[in-house]
Amino acid sequence: MNRPDQSARLKRRYASERRFRAAGFFAVSLSALFLGLLLGNMAWKGLGGFTRTEAEVTIDFARSDLMIDPAALTGGQAQEVIGSADLDGALSKAATAEYGPEAEEMFGAGGSRALGRGLINDSSLLQRSATLWLPAGSKLDGAYKSEGDALNERLIAKLDAQDKVRLRFNSDFLTASDATDSSAVGVWGALKGTFLTIVVTMLLAFPVGVLSALYLEEFASRNRWTDLIEVSINNLAAVPSIIFGLLGLAVFLNFMHLPRSAPLVGGLTLALMTMPVIVIAGRNAIKSVPPSIRDAALGVGASKMQVVFHHVLPLALPGILTGTIIGMARALGETAPLLMIGMRAFIAAPPSGITEPATVLPVQIFLWSDEVDRGFVEKTSAAIIVLLIFMLLMNGLAIYLRNRFEQRW
Amino acid sequence: MATSSGHTIKAFDEDLDRLRALINQMGGLAEHAIRESMRCLVQRDLEGAEKIVATDKKLDALEIETERRVVQLIALRAPMAGDLRDVVAALKISSVVERIGDYAKNIAKRVPLLDNAHSIEPISLMPEMARIASEMVHDVLNAFVERDAEAALRVVERDRAVDDFYNSIFRALLTFMMENSNNISQSTHLLFIAKNIERVGDHATNIAEMVYYASTGQHLADRPRGHDPLKPE
Amino acid sequence: MAETETTTVPTPVPPVPRPADTVEPAEQHSPKMCARDISVFYGDKQALKDVSIDIHDDRVTAFIGPSGCGKSTFLRCLNRMNDTIPSARVTGHIELDGEDINSAAMDVVQLRARVGMVFQKPNPFPKSIYENVAYGPRIHGLAAGKSEMDAIVEKSLKRAGLWEEVKDRLQESGTALSGGQQQRLCIARAIAVDPEVILMDEPCSALDPIATAKIEELIHELRGRYAIAIVTHNMQQAARVSQRTAFFHLGELIEYGKTSTIFTNPVERRTQDYITGRYG
Numbered sequence: 059m060n061r062p063d064q065s066a067r068l069k070r071r072y073a074s075e076r077r078f079r080a081a082g083f084f085a086v087s088l089s090a091l092f093l094g095l096l097l098g099n100m101a102w103k104g105l106g107g108f109t110r111t112e113a114e115v116t117i118d119f120a121r122s123d124l125m126i127d128p129a130a131l132t133g134g135q136a137q138e139v140i141g142s143a144d145l146d147g148a149l150s151k152a153a154t155a156e157y158g159p160e161a162e163e164m165f166g167a168g169g170s171r172a173l174g175r176g177l178i179n180d181s182s183l184l185q186r187s188a189t190l191w192l193p194a195g196s197k198l199d200g201a202y203k204s205e206g207d208a209l210n211e212r213l214i215a216k217l218d219a220q221d222k223v224r225l226r227f228n229s230d231f232l233t234a235s236d237a238t239d240s241s242a243v244g245v246w247g248a249l250k251g252t253f254l255t256i257v258v259t260m261l262l263a264f265p266v267g268v269l270s271a272l273y274l275e276e277f278a279s280r281n282r283w284t285d286l287i288e289v290s291i292n293n294l295a296a297v298p299s300i301i302f303g304l305l306g307l308a309v310f311l312n313f314m315h316l317p318r319s320a321p322l323v324g325g326l327t328l329a330l331m332t333m334p335v336i337v338i339a340g341r342n343a344i345k346s347v348p349p350s351i352r353d354a355a356l357g358v359g360a361s362k363m364q365v366v367f368h369h370v371l372p373l374a375l376p377g378i379l380t381g382t383i384i385g386m387a388r389a390l391g392e393t394a395p396l397l398m399i400g401m402r403a404f405i406a407a408p409p410s411g412i413t414e415p416a417t418v419l420p421v422q423i424f425l426w427s428d429e430v431d432r433g434f435v436e437k438t439s440a441a442i443i444v445l446l447i448f449m450l451l452m453n454g455l456a457i458y459l460r461n462r463f464e465q466r467w
Numbered sequence: 468m469a470t471s472s473g474h475t476i477k478a479f480d481e482d483l484d485r486l487r488a489l490i491n492q493m494g495g496l497a498e499h500a501i502r503e504s505m506r507c508l509v510q511r512d513l514e515g516a517e518k519i520v521a522t523d524k525k526l527d528a529l530e531i532e533t534e535r536r537v538v539q540l541i542a543l544r545a546p547m548a549g550d551l552r553d554v555v556a557a558l559k560i561s562s563v564v565e566r567i568g569d570y571a572k573n574i575a576k577r578v579p580l581l582d583n584a585h586s587i588e589p590i591s592l593m594p595e596m597a598r599i600a601s602e603m604v605h606d607v608l609n610a611f612v613e614r615d616a617e618a619a620l621r622v623v624e625r626d627r628a629v630d631d632f633y634n635s636i637f638r639a640l641l642t643f644m645m646e647n648s649n650n651i652s653q654s655t656h657l658l659f660i661a662k663n664i665e666r667v668g669d670h671a672t673n674i675a676e677m678v679y680y681a682s683t684g685q686h687l688a689d690r691p692r693g694h695d696p697l698k699p700e
Numbered sequence: 701m702a703e704t705e706t707t708t709v710p711t712p713v714p715p716v717p718r719p720a721d722t723v724e725p726a727e728q729h730s731p732k733m734c735a736r737d738i739s740v741f742y743g744d745k746q747a748l749k750d751v752s753i754d755i756h757d758d759r760v761t762a763f764i765g766p767s768g769c770g771k772s773t774f775l776r777c778l779n780r781m782n783d784t785i786p787s788a789r790v791t792g793h794i795e796l797d798g799e800d801i802n803s804a805a806m807d808v809v810q811l812r813a814r815v816g817m818v819f820q821k822p823n824p825f826p827k828s829i830y831e832n833v834a835y836g837p838r839i840h841g842l843a844a845g846k847s848e849m850d851a852i853v854e855k856s857l858k859r860a861g862l863w864e865e866v867k868d869r870l871q872e873s874g875t876a877l878s879g880g881q882q883q884r885l886c887i888a889r890a891i892a893v894d895p896e897v898i899l900m901d902e903p904c905s906a907l908d909p910i911a912t913a914k915i916e917e918l919i920h921e922l923r924g925r926y927a928i929a930i931v932t933h934n935m936q937q938a939a940r941v942s943q944r945t946a947f948f949h950l951g952e953l954i955e956y957g958k959t960s961t962i963f964t965n966p967v968e969r970r971t972q973d974y975i976t977g978r979y980g
Contacts, residue, residue, distance in 0.1 A: 280786065350823040354886070356784060358836040359813035359893055368835070369825065473978045545936055547963050547975045684965030 100442050107440025110228040110241060111194040111202040113164060113217055117152040117173075118187035124148050128181040136178045145170035149192070160213050166195030168230060168242035193230070194223075196241040196433035203436070231440060235408050236422065240433030243426070245441050247408040251321060251401070251416030252390065252448075258325020258412055259332055259389055264382055266329075267336025271378070274337070275344040276366050295334035302331045303398025311399060319400040319415040327395050332385040339381020343374035376463040383456035387449055393420040419445050479544050486536055486557050487612050493529045493564045494608035496522065498601045500571035501667060505597040507578050508660070509590070519575035526568035533561035549684075553614075556681035560611060563670050563677075567604060570663040577656045590657060592639075593664065596632040599625060600664050603671035607678060616682040619675040623687075629668035636661045732757035732897060732927040733778060733815075738792035740773050740782065747773045750792075751953045753946055755897065757927035760919060762942035762959065764935055766979060769948040771931045775899050778929065779815040780808050796897070813840050816890035820902040822882035824874035824889070829866050832874045832885055833857060836893040852892055859925075860888035861918050880911025887918065891926075898922065900930040904937065916941050935975055939963050947971045 123144070130139045149170055153161040169192040176190060177183055194202070201210035202223060217223035234244025270291075278284045306327035310316045316323050347370050355365040396402075401417050402425065409416035417425070419441065426438040474480045500519055507515040537558045540546065546554050603622050610618035640654045640661070676687045731754035740748040748770045755761050755778070763771035773782070780801060782788040794801050801811055813836070824832050833853045834843075843849035853870070857863040862884045866877070874885055883903060890898055900919075904912040919928060919941050932938050938945055939959060946956040947968075955962065955971045966972050973979050 348823075350819065350821060351825065353781070353784075353817075353819060354823040354825065354889075355835075356781065357779070357812060357817035357819070358839075358889060359809050359811075360835075360839055361809050364839055368839075373826065473973075475977050475979065479977065547935070547939075547977075548966055548972050550976045551964065 097446075100439050100446070102439075103436055104439030104441075104443045106203050106436040107438075107443075108228050108231060109203075109225050110168070110230070111199045112191045112224050112226050113194045113198065114189060114191050114222040115149070115152050115156060115165070116187060116189045117148065119148075119184045120186055122148045122151070124184070126177070126184055128184050132181065140174035140178060143174075145173050149173060157213065157216060160209050163195055164198055164213065165192055166239040166241050167237055168193040168234075168239060169195065171230075171234075171242065191224070191226075193228075193241060196239050196431060199241045200433050231437075232444075236404060236406055236417070236425075240429070240431045240437055243434075243437050245419065245422065245444050247405055248417050248419040248422035248441070249444075249448075250408040251324075251405070252418040254321035254409060254412050254416060255324040255328065255396075255418055256386060256390065258321055259328040260382075260386065262325065262329035263332040263336055263385070267333045267382070268340055268378060270333075271337045271340025271344060272366060272371070275341050276362070276370065291334045291337050295338055298394075299331055299392050300394040300398060302327050303395030305330065306395060306399045317413050317415070319403055319405075319417070321409060321412040321414075321416050323399050324396050324401055324416075324418065325412070327399055328389040328392060331392070331395065332382075332389050335385035335388070336378070336382050339385070340374065340378045343377025343381065344370060346377065347373045376460045379459045379463065380456050383452060383459070387452045387456075390418075390449065390452065391420055391445070393424055396421050397424070419448070476544075479546075479550075482536070482540050482544065483550065483553065486533070486540065486554065489529060489533050489536065490557055490560055490564070490608060491612055493526060493533070493561060493568075494604060496526050496529070497564050497567045497571065498604050498608075500526075500568055500575075501597055501601040501604070501664075504571045504574040504578070505594050507575060508581065509594060511578070511581075513579055516575040516578040520572050523568050523572040526565055530561045530565040534558060549681075552681040552684065556611065556677045559677050560608075560674050563674055564604075564608075567667050567670050570667055574660050574663055577660060581653060581656055592632060592636055593657075593661060596629060596636070596661070597664050599629055599632070600667040600671065603629070603668055604674075607671050607674045610675070611678045611681070614678075614682045616679045619678040619682070620687075622675045623672050626668045626672045629665055633661055633665040729757075731755055732797065734793075734795045735774075735777070736793045738774065738777055738790065738794065740770070740777065741789045741791075742785070743787045747951055748777075749951045751948075753953065753956060755927050755929050756944070757896070758924060759943035760923055760928045760930060760941055761944045761946065762938035763929065763931045763946050763948060764933070764938045764974075765948035765954075766974065767933070768950075770951040771946075771948045772901055774948070775901055775929060775931050778897070778899055779812050779817055781812075781817065783808060813893045814895055815897040815899060816893065816895035818883070818886050818890055818898065818900045818903050821906050822879060822886050824877070824882050824885050826873065826875055828871045829857075829874050829877075829885060830870040833888050833892045836889060840893055842893065856888040856892040857885075859891050859922070860884045861914065861921075862888055878911070880907050880914060883907060883911070883915060884918065887915075891922075895926060897927045897929070900928065902931055902933060905933065912937070935963075947974060949974070 126139060126143050130136065146165075146167075149165045150162055153164040157164065172192050173190070193199075197206055197210050198213065200206045201214050202225070205211065206214075214223065230242065231244045232249075233246050234242060235247030237243045274284065274287065306323060310323045310326055311318055316326075351369055351373065352365055355369045360368065396418055401415075401421050403415060403417070404425075405415055405417045423438055423441045423445065426434045426441065500523070503515060504519050506512065507519065537554055540554055541551075544550075603625055607619060607622045610616075610622065637658070640658050644651050644654045679685075679687050733755040735754075736752045738748055738751045739746065751770075751774055753761070753774075763775065765771050776782045777790055777794060778801075782790055790802070796811070796814065799806060825835065827835070830853055833856050834849050837843050837849060837852050843852055854863060854867075857866065862881060865881060866872075866885075874882065877885060883906075887898075887903075904915050907915065916937065919930065922928060930938075930941065932941075942959045944956065945959045945962045947954045947962065947966075947970075949970055955966060955968045957967070962971065963975060966975065970979075
């Protein structure tokens with residue numbers, strides 16, 4: 059071997075290795091950059107949604123027009139009583155009285171909601187005058203956080219000078235439902251709708267998927283029919299999700315007349331979408347159980363059913379669970395099919411059952427992003443952050459479950 | 468010399484071939500010693516006789532070498548069936564051949580003690596007897612190397628001739644001793660020499676039995692023996 | 701010999717032979733399992749051709765032969781493990797205590813409880829040691845309660861020579877044991893269902909020499925209680941462990957006889973070539 063030849067080759071090899079490493083590093087950095095940009099953008103825009111502007115106002119309840127019987131606030135009728143009282147008006151009057159006519163729309167739906175809650179907590183307030191910090195309306199909120207129209211800017215300046223305005227954590231965001239006023243919106247309704255939909259999806263897709271996978275791998279004979287089924291299932295997993303929406307619309311809504319926009323229908327549609335994923339993951343997990351375990355069980359005199367349920371299934375469980383949760387996470391993020399089956403309405407109250415109209419978080423985000431009110435921008439981003447956290451939790455659960463059930467063989 | 472055929476591990480073949488070569492070498496030495504000792508006896512070659520005694524040491528060394536190689540072969544190669552029988556046979560044959568060499572040495576040692584035995588008549592039979600015996604040794608060791616059971620059987624048959632020779636010489640020497648008591652000491656030596664050669668023939672037969680077993684895996688049935696002078700006729 | 705440069709692996713030291721090893725048991729009762737004219741086809745390819753062998757219950761029968769000669773295939777016929785291979789077709793007649801094992805009247809699950817199997821690579825279940833041994837008796841309903849099951853587990857582990865090493869850690873995972881211990885666990889597992897025949901498919905090929913020697917000693921101890929058939933590609937092991945040996949070649953049974961005869965003076969040329977290392 060020629061010495062100079064060899065060292066030249068060596069140099070070239072080292073150089074190409076360095077180039078490859080650099081390219082890999084560059085690719086990873088680029089991906090990290092994009093991810094960082096996405097998260098950063100969301101955080102930047104959305105963090106504001108977790109905070110709200112509160113302003114101080116003094117209300118003389120004794121002299122206001124509110125006709126609320128303090129005694130009625132202690133019973134079960136409290137919500138009704140509060141709901142029928144004109145808290146908006148009282149609040150508006152008090153604000154105008156204190157800060158001038160520009161403050162008429164200072165407090166929005168959120169403010170009166172908070173007032174109502176405060177009255178239920180302490181009905182003695184009704185007998186006197188009280189100074190309260192209440193959440194501001196969306197215009198004021200927007201003006202305080204970034205910029206608004208001239209009127210609200212002046213108001214903010216006035217309030218600021220008197221130290222009567224502040225920023226606080228927006229607990230309502232996580233507990234309230236959709237509303238017209240962007241300062242009052244919350245994701246709870248959407249979260250509950252998501253949760254119910256996912257439960258329905260899981261209850262349908264998991265057993266059907268796992269049993270199908272078991273049957274196809276363990277019991278079905280290998281002939282043209284099973285090949286056809288395998289190909290069909292693989293294709294189903296690749297079908298665009300909106301097709302499932304169309305299917306749901308045609309079958310569940312138009313043919314079976316199930317209630318529109320309900321988690322039941324949403325769950326059914328998503329189950330159709332998730333089942334092929336579970337079947338494929340399940341089949342792979344079952345295939346990866348080594349034949350030596352099966353042989354060992356057969357050798358001891360176990361029947362086929364016993365082999366499958368005592369040995370194969372427990373060992374395939376981590377893989378099945380991982381596949382299931384990944385399928386679930388995907389289903390969580392689906393918007394198009396749910397839009398098709400009508401989960402796009404404005405739902406102001408969280409659903410109480412699976413047949414009540416509901417919405418899911420991705421759809422909620424989509425709807426809010428369409429709104430004109432500038433206050434919805436930060437709320438949309440905040441909701442996206444909630445969704446991302448939810449996804450993170452799901453994936454974390456997947457990893458935890460997989461590690462927990464993993465057995466070495 | 469037939470080489471061991473076709474072990475997958477060629478070194479095994481080489482080991483077995485080297486073992487056979489050793490046996491061959493020992494056989495050649497022993498065979499030569501027998502013939503030489505007889506020649507020295509007839510020609511009164513005292514120097515030749517001394518040389519025979521000296522080279523017997525070589526035969527002893529070869530026997531030790533053979534034993535060493537056999538033990539190593541068994542330990543390292545785990546021979547089975549035919550190979551195992553061959554190896555065990557090689558071990559036994561080497562010790563027998565060494566004995567044959569000792570007999571030749573014994574004959575050579577008696578040569579200086581027989582300087583005026585030229586007048587004894589029976590001595591004329593002995594070269595022939597020794598020739599047959601040494602041929603038996605030559606042929607039986609060839610049979611071992613060639614793994615030829617039939618050739619081994621043929622060697623067995625010739626022992627009869629050797630035994631017959633011995634019986635004649637025995638009677639002749641006995642008569643000779645009875646005629647003249649001065650002859651007794653010479654005759655006794657000659658008797659021992661004849662006995663040694665007869666033993667060589669027997670040993671060759673023993674080797675033939677070992678060769679037969681190594682080749683076929685079966686033991687020779689009782690073989691036909693020469694006339695036993697101890698039995699009444 | 702010092703000048704050769706071969707890399708022969710020295711075979712492990714064989715145990716000192718006991719008188720029982722060299723005395724041949726008399727041909728007394730009828731064989732535990734009889735196989736007649738067994739042929740096995742994988743699709744169109746014929747893997748076994750008209751093999752007939754008897755397995756007796758007081759001796760160890762070894763199957764030897766080069767790779768792909770059909771010895772494992774034949775072993776698997778004896779407990780119908782070939783049924784699990786879709787393309788396999790078995791013809792011929794196999795009897796266990798006079799009953800045809802391929803007939804409809806014989807439940808294959810019951811058959812496999814009576815004819816146990818130990819595989820080449822130790823394959824304990826990924827469960828605790830106790831569960832590994834208890835699984836078989838549990839599914840066959842051999843124990844009425846926990847104390848009976850404990851007794852079965854203890855007895856099986858003792859017979860497999862593993863009890864002393866694991867009695868304090870029965871709840872540990874079976875896969876945490878060493879290779880030799882795992883194989884003994886698999887033997888205990890096979891014993892736990894009280895079989896009549898134990899089939900071993902190259903049980904020591906994945907083990908080191910010391911573990912191998914322990915398993916061979918175990919086979920010797922088990923000999924009187926179970927009929928044992930062992931497939932091995934290690935001829936020295938077959939010589940050490942068995943009383944009868946069958947030599948397979950290219951799907952045919954070439955020679956079957958006493959182990960001592962096969963290894964000192966075989967009848968067939970092909971047998972001689974194989975065991976002396978002239979094959980291939």
